[in-house]
Amino acid sequence: MMGLRRKRRLQLLTVSTAALAVAAILAGYGFQDGIEYFKTPSQLMENKPKSDKLIRLGGIVEPGSVARMPSGGVEFRISDGIGSIPVRFEGILPDLFSEDRGAIARGRYNGKEFDAIEILAKHDENYMPKEVVRALKDQGVFRPGLE
Amino acid sequence: MMFVEIGHFALVLLLGTSLLQFAVSIVGAGLGWIGWMRMAVPSSAVLFALSMISFGTLVMAFVRSDFSVALVVANSHSAKPILYKIAGVWGNHEGSMLLWVLILNLYGAMVGWRGCNLPLPLQARVLGVQASISAAFTAYILFASNPFTRLTIPPFDGRDLNPLLQDPGLAFHPPFLYLGYVGLSVSFCFAVAALLGKKVDAAWARWVRPWTLASWSFLTLGIAMGSWWAYYELGWGGWWFWDPVENASFMPWLAATALLHSAAVVEKRECLLNWTVFLCILGFTLSLIGTFLVRSGIITSVHAFASDPTRGIFILIILGVFSGGGFLLYALRSNRLVPTGAFGFLSRESALVVNNVLLVVALAVVFLGTFWPVIMEMALGRTVSVGAPFFNAAFTPFMIVLFAVLPLGAILRWKRASPGDAALTLGGALAVSMAVGAFSWVLQTGGDMLGPVGLLIATWLIAGSAADLYQRAGGLRGGAEAFFRRALKLSGADWGKLTAHAGLGVLVAGIAAITAWQVEDIRTARPGEAFELGSQRVEFIGLGKRRGPNYSALYGTFSVGNGDGDAVIIQPERRYYEFAGSPTTEAGINAGFLRDIYIVIGEVHDDGSVTVKSYVNPLVNWIWLGAVMMALGGAFSLIDRRYRVAGLSARLQRKVKAAGT
Structure with a gap:
């Protein structure tokens, strides 16, 4: 056997x-x-990825930048204190999305505008994506109130 | 009130008693001191009682809204409904860890209570190892996340529970998930005890399998509830996102599924001993890794709640000690476990080996995808996320192969099977599933193969189970009535297998249908506007306001119909929870057996228009129906007479006694 x-x-x-x-x-x-790479606005402006590649853009939603488009979409700028990039999104923003708060947009960058297919939600108002916190700290623009 | 201090004190006693039980039982079993080994059973009841007291006082603090307790202030509010006051106990880190310990000791007490016929050394070792896990987690709670911390100046009211958690689906999700996660600790303890005692045989597998079955069933239900909640509460229209937190519960599930099947081989044929012991250790390791992933927040998750990396370190240490210890012991001792059975190339054993290879390789893929961001960050300092396309490409093919061979494996005989018999039994099932696949391909007029192939596989699984039942009950000899009488006489384990496999088919049908045929529409609409959604006509009637117990809501009213018959009214909401200070989205769902109509509203714009996202989700409820059937299958197997230890045959009991000494 x-x-x-x-x-x-x-x-x-x-x-x-x-x-x-x-x-x-x-x-x-x-x-x-x-695989989706995480980039901050200044990294994205420095080093443009291919326009068909999905990336995650993270930073702070610039105060006063959120605007409605006539088509029903929304436009705002994501900034990391050094660079800022206009983001376009058609859809329902997450409940906890607001100006001067951290946000991550998933989408593609065509060199001028970031076309988001999804704005990542958070389940907790105290929660800030750690990539964003770290990126902001690296740029020296992090302040505790943002967290 | 002193309640909370009593709970805190019970927790301190729990730590002491756990350490004592660990030391006494393990030493007693090692040296063969009967009195010391006998301590384990009553002591495990004491552990459970102490955890119950501790957990009970915390529940009391939440129910009575005792705002002198920091945890209650942070997670409760006096205006909250009673269900969510109670669910608030585990809707946070500290309380959920206490629930973890409570369930751990519940299992310990159950092993002590149900396992009176276990050989004494095995029983003492199992309960000893269980107590050491209890000690580790109790110490963790006491020193790093104490739920009983008091405030010197209690506030007038609390900050309320995160509104997303104020939902029946999520209120029961953690207890079920933990009953699954933590239940795998019992299999782990049995594995370690067997390695310490150098003995694994059919009897051992017969004792391990019910605990694995129970925790697998609970884990199935827990994951299904989490997925159901994500579907209707998050308003994203999906049911699974391959998120790290979801994978954290899915990986132990895959391991437990493999373990269920390999333990069956040990039980029937005394093969795969080594491998089964390995899976026991792996299963609990993945539970601990899951706890670590969720609690440390090491990987960014869409489901992330506030998390704390320092807590992660403690869990990592616990993980290192128990899994490291378990695997080390396995490496040192496993070569002493010698299998006795042999089997033919085409046999149930071979099929179950294939099942295990596929499940474990698929598990490795999920593990790789989940931890890739950590690896990339440590190795290259780059921040990446791994999304659904990775899992679709690397995980799904293994499942397709697994499902393709499953009905075949399920009907093969043990030891040696004949291909002719199998073909005879399954020919009809194969024909039916091909027909369903072809029919759905024609219905969708060609195009993407995803849906038709999915339905083909789903039908193959369901029809395969039906064919199995038909054959097992001896066909239609003596008419339909005789068939049903024979079918009802089949063992619980047979019914369990049939139900679970058919449930898997139902689940696959749901997944295939929603993935292939979901209809999605997003637009800005004004009240009075109407639009087409697939074959449905949606009319946006208007907006209104209403109040709940601790929130105010804006709701939209939509009338949906397909022209003939009555239209249904769907009312999605946007809620604002005043005390928690945060908004939530409540999807409006018209649920049905064949499809859900699912509508979510976004913000209201200045001109009175609203962003409206709507879906038709075909067969989506089959996903949860299938999961419930699978869990039910687990329950059927569990009530099989063979697993009731009292029902063991005299011969086996003699064998067991001999094995224990």
């Missing part, structure tokens, strides 16, 4: 290795579309 068991073990090894190899290939393929 020992022979049979060794044979099974070999087969098992083959199957698992094959499954893992397939997983690695699929993961590599998935990473091409599935």
